[in-house]
Amino acid sequence: MAVLTLTDEFTSPVVPKRVFKALILDADNLMPKLMPQAIKSVETLEGNGGPGTIKKITFAEGSHIKYVKHRTDALDEEKLTYSYTLIEGDDLLDKIESISYEMKFEPTPGGGCKGTNVSKYHPKPGVQINEEEVKAGKEKAMAIYKGVEAYLLANPNVYA
Known part of the structure; x- marks a missing residue:
């Protein structure tokens, strides 16, 4: 089966460096605090945050997915790019070998940012x-x- 590739773009009034710091660099700490109804915990199983790092995200009670594991493929704090691959998950990976993501944050003329996320879904044979x-x-x-964005807008000195 062919790989399904989807590209999403979004904009924010928040500068790209702050969005990157919150959404990528400090997500392990921030996500469970901001969204305990969705994310129970994020833990590093291997690595130091750079390429090769494996993280386990455990979702809150009631989610149809209990956990997933991500592997960091690339992280560039200067270019504000991040690539990772979903390599394991309970219910999700019955049909999918892996999902790779490439994220990029760029400044916009108005002072905010544009984010681009390219997702590539690699199905198992015959799926x-x-x-x-x-x-x-x-x-x-x-x-x-959007939850992270709202937090950053309400707290302009955080991740500045």
């Missing part, structure tokens, strides 16, 4: 990926992003 399920998952991810 067709349901785009509607993928879109539902992306909506949940966007809700997390």
Whole structure:
């Protein structure tokens, strides 16, 4: 089966460096605090945060997915880019070998940022990926992003 590639773009009035610090560099600490109803914990299983690091995200009670594991593939704090691969998950990976993500944050003329996320879904042999399920998952991810954005707007000195 072919790889399904989706590209999402979003904008924010928050400068890219702050979004990157909150959403990428300090996500392990920030996400469970901001969204305990969605994310129970993030723990580093291997590595120091750079390429090769393996993290386990445990979701809150009631989620249809209990956990996933991500591997950091690339992290560039100057260029504000981050690539990682979802390599393990309970319910999710019955149909999917892996999902790779490439994220980039750029400044916009008005002082905010534009974020781009390219997702590549690698299905297991003989499996067709349901785009509607993928879109539902992306909506949940966007809700997390919007929660971080709201936090940054309400706290202008955090991650400055």
